[in-house]
Amino acid sequence: MTIQIDVLTIFPEYFEIPLQNSLLGKAIQEGIMKVKVHNIRDFAKDKHKTVDDTPYGGGPGMVMKCEPIFDAVDALKDSNSLEHVILLSPGGKILTQDKVREMAQWKDFVLICGRYEGVDERIVENLITEEISIGDYVLSGGELPALVIIEAVSRMLPGVIGEWESVTNDSLYDGLLSYPQYTKPAEFRGMKVPEILLSGNHEKIRIWREEQSLSRTKRKRPDLLEKYLEKKKNSNNQVE
Secondary structure, eight states, rough: OEEEEEEEEEOGGGGGGGGSHHHHHHHHHTEEEEEEEGGGGGGOOTOOOOOOEEEEEOSOOOOOHHHHHHHHHHHTTTTTOOOOOEEEEEEEEEEEHHHHHHHSSSSSSEEEEEEEBBBOOHHHTTTEEEEEEEESOOOBBBBBHHHHHHHHTTTTTTEEEEEEEHHHSTEEEESSSSOOOSSSSSSTEEEEEOGGGGGGHHHHHHHHHHHHHHHHHHHOOHHHHHHHHHHHHHHHHHHO
């Protein structure tokens, strides 16, 4: 099944190079995923293609208008189920690997890239199904978050990554940070690769990697370890 992603933006050129290269380009070329980028300005009614205006009540900046965005989504009705219409916004829930895994199961979804001081609240209240943020910091618009989501989802699709083990070994795939990785040479400037990795004992290496993954997560991201242990506890309770 090919997943379809429709992106609404006022800067479609932002997506041209990323969608043509590397794994994203491969996924699109091989028909594993379909990404369509739509220019919101094409749905503006005036000759200047206006997509923003001053905020009612005063204040700095400009606000993205209702009409072009509503019309842009309406135009997708024949090609997208519109079950998932997402606004990239700092007010959204933080993107997690669990959410990415969920999104990879969807048939299609729409990503709306905000700009300026945000979008007219009527879009939030009446058009979108959810808001997603990629972190608690400020960006100029939703284009970069949209690319983050597209790439993260693409990695979950069978056939995009050559070896599925590469995906399951990714940091955060199972909720933990990945174990440390080493490559040749075995010694560099007095720094040696852990002996266990040179032993050839696959079971001992597996155990070492699990231990390293846990200790690394505890040291660097204790919040993730707490969530992981809670999730594991709940899973065990359900089995019992």
